[in-house]
Amino acid sequence: DLYLDKPEPLVPRDLRLEVTERLNFRGEVLTPLDEVECRQVIQIFKQRNVNSIAVCLLHSYANPSHERRLKELINAEFPEAYVSLSSEINPVFREYERTSTTVVNARVMPAMVSHLTQFTDQMQSHGVGARLYTMQANGGKATFAAARQKPVHVINSGPVGGVIAGAEIARQVGCRQAITLDMGGTSCDVALLDLGQPVMAANSQVAGYPVQIPSIDLNIVGAGGGSIAWLDSGGGLRVGPRSAGAEPGPVCYGRGGTEPTVTDANLVTGRLNPDYFLQGAIRLDEAAAHAAIRAKIAEPLGISTLAAAAGILAVANATMVRAIKLMTVERGFDPRDFTLIAFGGAGPLHALQLAEELEIPTTIVPRYPGNTSALGLALADIRHDYAATRIELLTEAEPAAVEAVFARLEAAARAQLAADQLPAAAGVLNRFCDLRYYGQGFELTVPVAGPITSQANLAALAVAFHEAHRRSFGHANEGDPVEMVNLRVSAAGEAVRPDMRDRPVAAPSQQIPATRSVFIDQQPHICQVYRRSALPAGATLSGPAIVEQAGSTTLLLPHYTAKVDPIGNLVIVLEANDGH
Template sequence: MRSKYRLGIDAGGTFTDFILADKDGGVQIFKVLSTPNEPTKAIMNGLALIADETGISAQEIVSNADLCINGTTVGLNALITHNGAKTGLIATSGHEDSIEIRLGHKEDGYRYDPDYPPATMLVPRHLRKGIEERVLSDGSVRTALNEDQVREACKYFIAEGVESVAISFVWSVLHPEHENRAAEIVREMMPGVRLTIGSQLYPQVREYTRTSTAVVNAYLAPILQRYVEAIDAYFRELGSKHPVRYFQSNGGLALGKVVSDQSVYAINSGPASAPQAALDVAEPWGDKNIITVDMGGTSFDITLTKDGQANVNKNIDFLRYRIGIPMIQVETLGAGGGSIGWIDEMGLMQMGPQSAGSEPGPACYGQGGENPTTTDANLTLGYLNSDGLVGGRLPLDVDKARAAIKAKLADPLGISVEKAAYGMFTIVNNNMVNGIRRVSVERGYDPRDFVLMGAGGATGAHITALAREMGISKVLISKLASGLCAYGQIISDVRYNYMAPAPLRLEGAEAAKRLDGLFNGLEERGRADLKGDGFAESDISIRRSLDMRYVGQVHECTVEISPFEVTETSLEKIKEAFHARHKELYTYDEPHNAVEVVNVESTINGHVAKPSRMKIAPGKGAEAALKGRRDMVWDADGAARATPVYDGSVLGAGDTLQGPAVIEEVTTTIAVEPGWSVTLHETGTYVLTVAQDASGAAPEKALAEA
């Protein structure tokens, strides 16, 4: 680190997390309630909290920080609530409705449901304007651009108060001149409007995906621009010597201008940093196959890292909108600490996806919430301390938690409050396990080959139960777990993605020459951009990928390769990588079939110096940290058992304890089921492993006999 501090900020639906690292290896975590309607207020509140607890003013931190990094849910919230900018679309005549036709697609599970409502259109029909122009699939112009129609569209947009415009023409990736000319006209007639050009934002084959991506970007751009401007101005006032960096959905950092122009990259920026943080935490053990689960107050996010590389998705439907740009695969469920328990029409208990959020929050917060939530269940089961969360700054009322569970669930079902609470705990765990299966089993990975990494303030209470259900025998939970994504931000690199269409068969010298030229051109741009950001050549690295398929297939899969000169000989190396990836995804390959490329992409990273790792002093034995015992429920019979409670701030490196037990950290609580052993590592990471008794009993047996 060049300066004294590094600050990471991760804004979630319920809490906003702050990680403050100093050059001496000190790392501290702070949490404040999020302010969804006024995002910058939570940052101000968090810096004020840091000043109160450390005596270091916001001005001193920011003016002496080499990096201040912000992961934001502003774009995500705007998309969820449909509160983005008023947007207009300029498209090829006859293709105005492609975003509504959606290739005839219906979400899985609703394909044959005639009552399933259509997706809400981000651009209503009257703001989608078709323009006479046509480019063919070979890049030739069949119909010239009708500039008068573009001008008429602009006049209509002005009258309607449109804030943002997306332009997307058919085959514009092979002939972008029509889009560029239309953009010139829009800038001339609507100088204050935000403008998204499809062939520049997402220069890839597939017209619907490109148009939808451009529309989402245009819809969010004014929102992100205002947010970035407010954050940048606030940090400048505090004396920042370096521009604020923003975390992107592709797992890297970018400047505010990039985020404003390419707002679609900021949609899922918060949880996208989890894989980087997980790899850093797991480095002392050499673990590179990691499933990271992050349970906060509102949602449960899952990411998977295989062989040190995070799963990256392209061309996905996110909140019912097709997005083409690469995004770290994050499986998000409505299964947070605020998830509400309810009874369906069949009389069965359900959990979520509705959430109490931070306002009013769970019943135990005492802020007016009346519905029972996951947090209320964990408090009733004894896992959480009624003295409160976040170091006691958020006291919990166990009587209100029990009353909510009794009124809404236990009495209607005719069971005890304890059994109802354990039922809530079990159901929300099952929901989370199903999500873990979607990012692992359904993508060809065996979860038993992975380490489970806990992140988020609420995860610790569920982590061993999730591991037991998935057959995972090793769990890692950092002392920074509740702010792991914020920590991931301060150790991440700057990352930009550069794309190009490349419809060609992998055969012959000409194909090799074209691929080599495309990659070199993209990477030359990337190096120039990163050097403009202040990076030296030695700090820059490159990853390549190709969207490939067998000739005749409809869909392609993404294959990653390392940079090398593409020659006719090395084409075989690329084909072999494709066959292997196809078999990994679909259990078979067809090496006798011809292979073709659709798109290529280069990911350019600017490496940032990492802060020093946390180091914990040796412990004096777990007994020194024993705070006492508390009645807790560990199985479905609802019977409470006196269980030891340990103070995490007293535990030291090498201290070991056995479940059942609870470890209380300032910002998280770890519930250790019977049959598990815990050791605190010197890096501040709890290592939880399956502990067999003398008879070799597995956790299931130990749990049954506890």
């Protein structure tokens, strides 16, 4: 792309300074660290009022001694500066990605430390003595002390909570293959659960900068309740990525918004109840939504307001369908083999039309869709990831040497869990290995079952890699040699899992016998309206219907049946023997 706008370097050229030292790829010292030169460089940073320093030395993943000594010198000469070592932040090979990750960590560290410190002080001033945690991109949570040292792990962690909640819901209902769809006000976040576990990203970026940390693979698209509908220069209807946000928000909020949004379209088509949005906390202005869609979309296209609103929803749905296909079809997965778990404030309104398009047989709407991401934050384990690079063919690797690396990583993991004040019995350590065919430029991560004590254990890793390659790409080259690249250990301090079956049954008198007309598939349908709080476990509903609750609304299409399971989920399937 000749017109690609590359991100500006995070560190100006005149602040990228070198020191004399050199290690080889085995970690052997070729040139000792020149400490006199190091002190001179530190003084330059001090004179330039640098407040955060990233230390990235060649091959430090194989031997961190030079970087650690540099940190000691910085702490002695310039104690007020924050320091990020690449051998601590991202101790694996590939120099550019390791450096980029460390620089991003250094860039956000001052702001993150300040924010966490202020938050802690505010909580203590209000008498809150609970331990405080923050979410990480890997799907686990971290103590504030750990997050202060490695804030890069917190970036892009917001949407991850919903995936963790989705995984727990899938576990409790016995589902091993699922797609999580979190549609909120600004975006729609799609993730995949394969064999019950979130699929992790091999590589990720933050604002265009490579970040090489374990993270849940998310496809985020600009399709949310606040996504703005507009016409391009050719008269084509577009939705997003611009969003009205919460302020001013959709036109129907009555807060000064003038651009029609997905929420306005849901209101105009009858999907939303103007009198029951957030249980009536906000009265939606249906007339204003009609006027905005008519003026900005319908009249320029020469169609009715209702048709324009339906078109807005269709375009938003198409964007989300593409996002799901990217995570499934383009990776060799068939969405028909998955269950869709839809949440977020807007997700349940759109879920069934996505499932219908993709022929997904079962859709689950959690008990509290609008709070599902928050539930995931509470359910997340404390998690820390450790890695070491060891590049060699499995057939040439020495089992005892490989086991020694795993043992070293596990010792570091146990020490961190102890620093988190977790009892030893609460920690669970899992081993993984990044593998590739000899000559490949990318790796696949496979789990390692048990200790590495023999060549048979290494041969089993090769078999697991062939299967992982076949699952990911549809083929495996079982005759080709397999190369080990990185060894990994994930340490989890397991959180207490609540029993979500403890569901109070509302009194029947809370149910409201009501109907309203909803525009679905280019025609009006009379829908029964239910209050979700009044639906006991075992209740069965037939579409077309609307299920309203405080933080979300669920649209049940014609020909679909929903049943409330013991956890309180709405489990929705196509009616049996239906020709639709």
